Amino acid sequence: xxxxxxxxxxxxxxxxxxxxxxxxxxxxxxxxxxxxxxxxxxxxxxxxxxxxxxxxxxxxxxxxxxxxxxxxxxxxxxxxxxxxxxxxxxxxxxxxxxxxxxxxxxxxxxxxxxxxxxxxxxxxxxxxxxxxxxxxxxxxxxxxx
Numbered sequence: 693x694x695x696x697x698x699x700x701x702x703x704x705x706x707x708x709x710x711x712x713x714x715x716x717x718x719x720x721x722x723x724x725x726x727x728x729x730x731x732x733x734x735x736x737x738x739x740x741x742x743x744x745x746x747x748x749x750x751x752x753x754x755x756x757x758x759x760x761x762x763x764x765x766x767x768x769x770x771x772x773x774x775x776x777x778x779x780x781x782x783x784x785x786x787x788x789x790x791x792x793x794x795x796x797x798x799x800x801x802x803x804x805x806x807x808x809x810x811x812x813x814x815x816x817x818x819x820x821x822x823x824x825x826x827x828x829x830x831x832x833x834x835x836x837x
Contacts, residue, residue, distance in 0.1 A: 695740035700724045701733060704762045708751075716756045717745070720766070726776075729761035768829040771807040774800045781832040784811065788821045794832050 693703050701721045710716035721737050723729055738759040745751055768774055768782060778797050785792045795811035798818055802808050807823040 693741075693744075695744055696721060696737060699733070699736050699740060701729075701737055705767060710756065714754055714756065715751055716758065717741075717751065719757070719759045720762045721759060722762055734759045734761070764833040765830045768797075768831065771800050771802075771804075771809075771823060774807075774809050774823070774829075777831060781834070782811070783830050783832045784821075784826060785828040786821055786826045788825045789813070789819065 696703055700723060702724055703719065704722050705718075705720035707718040708715055709718065719737065719741060721729060721733065723733060738757055741759065742757055745755065745757070746753070765783075766773075768777065774797055778799055780797050781794055782797055783792065783794050789795070789811070793813065795813055798810040798812050800807055800809050800823075802823075808820045809823050809826065810818055810820050812818050
């Protein structure tokens with residue numbers, strides 16, 4: 693999205709929910725410099741996205757726009773996401789892993805479109821899984837006391 697590129701922000705997730713008469717557009721962004729997303733970043737992104745939505749007939753004029761960071765349980769979609777979070781725990785859904793399991797991200801290898809992710813299973817063994825076979829993955833967050 694060119695509006696976010698100009699702000700050095702990257703679109704991580706875009707969801708539309710709500711009703712037909714009052715749609716809610718939920719946008720998650722992160723900074724290209726890997727620094728934490730600030731309230732100012734979200735505000736600038738919101739203004740840029742609103743300008744685009746208001747200029748066209750994409751969604752109508754009675755929408756709600758919510759812009760935020762991906763959060764501590766962000767989705768892992770691309771090989772770059774997986775590389776960035778090596779050493780972190782993730783909740784992964786993949787038949788290759790036997791369903792939904794919490795793993796540690798160990799690494800990523802392969803060429804674009806054919807990447808594999810190496811994860812450490814709860815018992816300590818490592819498994820290599822094609823990125824394309826992962827149905828859903830999110831960072832796992834554990835509250836510490």
